[in-house]
Amino acid sequence: GENVEQHPSTLSVQEGDSAVIKCTYSDSASNYFPWYKQELGKGPQLIIDIRSNVGEKKDQRIAVTLNKTAKHFSLHITETQPEDSAVYFCAASKGNNAGNMLTFGGGTRLMVKP
Amino acid sequence: DAMVIQNPRYQVTQFGKPVTLSCSQTLNHNVMYWYQQKSSQAPKLLFHYYDKDFNNEADTPDNFQSRRPNTSFCFLDIRSPGLGDAAMYLCATSPGGGRDTQYFGPGTRLTVL
Numbered sequence: 001g002e003n004v005e006q007h008p009s010t011l012s013v014q015e016g017d018s019a020v021i022k023c024t025y026s027d028s029a030s031n032y033f034p035w036y037k038q039e040l041g042k043g044p045q046l047i048i049d050i051r052s053n054v055g056e057k058k059d060q061r062i063a064v065t066l067n068k069t070a071k072h073f074s075l076h077i078t079e080t081q082p083e084d085s086a087v088y089f090c091a092a093s094k095g096n097n098a099g100n101m102l103t104f105g106g107g108t109r110l111m112v113k114p
Numbered sequence: 115d116a117m118v119i120q121n122p123r124y125q126v127t128q129f130g131k132p133v134t135l136s137c138s139q140t141l142n143h144n145v146m147y148w149y150q151q152k153s154s155q156a157p158k159l160l161f162h163y164y165d166k167d168f169n170n171e172a173d174t175p176d177n178f179q180s181r182r183p184n185t186s187f188c189f190l191d192i193r194s195p196g197l198g199d200a201a202m203y204l205c206a207t208s209p210g211g212g213r214d215t216q217y218f219g220p221g222t223r224l225t226v227l
Contacts, residue, residue: 032214043120043204043218044157089156093214100145100214104156 002027004092006105014113019080021108023090024072030092032100033073035064038087038107047088048075080112117141118219120205126225127195135190135222137205143217144210146188148180151202151221163188164210192224200226 003026013019025033031052036044050057050064050073057064061080066073077084087109091102119138127133137146145164149157161170163182177199179191192199205219 034215036218041221041223043118043221046215046217049215100208100216101159101162102216107154107156 002030002092002094002103004090004103004105006090006108008108009106010109010111012111012113013080015080015082017080019075019077019084019110019112021075021088021090021110022072023074023092023105024070025092025103026071027092027094028068028071029094030103032093033064033066034091034102035062035075036089036091038089040086044089077110080110082112082114085110085112118205118207118217120203120219120222122222123220124223124225126227127192128227129197130194133192133195133224135192135203135224137188137190137219138186139205139207139219140186141207141209141217142185143207144185145208146182147206147208147216148178148188148190149204149206150199151204157204160190195224195226197226200224 006023034049035047037047038044048062048064050066061078063076087107089107090105093100093102121136147162148160151157159171160174177193182188202221202223204221206216208216
């Protein structure tokens with residue numbers, strides 16, 4: 001089955017700096033890669049996703065890049081703010097008509113210091 | 115706003131006492147999922163429904179069951195909770211039919227005494 005590895009497990013940055021979180025996946029058939037932000041005591045919130053037919057997607061301060069050949073994808077947050085502090089999960093799936101099974105990475109705890 | 119709602123947000127039960135967690139959605143999505151999330155770990159899929167079709171993950175304990183009486187509601191039943199079942203339980207939905215983005219509810223934190 002699919003295996004997703006995520007690094008680093010913790011990341012501390014100064015407010016205003018950029019943060020990069022990286023994930024690798026094992027199943028070349030995976031074609032959908034969402035990123036979730038989870039604040040303490042809350043459910044994961046989808047912040048951005050990318051499909052295998054594109055290499056990069058951007059939404060304001062957040063961007064995701066995908067390298068299908070190397071089977072890795074990354075989350076980039078620019079101009080970090082204290083409210084970006086949370087646990088971030090990457091995930092991968094093949095997607096099918098019977099429902100979409102996500103395989104999650106282990107998570108990255110991001111701390112943005114004011 | 116269309117959303118995924120979970121009740122209660124916090125649930126305390128006693129060892130061995132059955133408990134039911136509920137999830138409802140106003141998104142009219144075909145697929146509903148239940149995840150278990152323990153501290154500092156990624157969510158772990160327990161099972162999902164595609165419409166009325168139930169799909170159990172191979173390693174989900176028999177102690178966990180689910181019901182989906184209609185499109186909007188899905189329940190997680192834990193028949194005999196053990197201390198190891200204390201966790202955050204997350205419900206998620208996706209449209210289905212190849213549209214695969216999952217949307218999560220806020221979760222129910224279960225404490226087992």
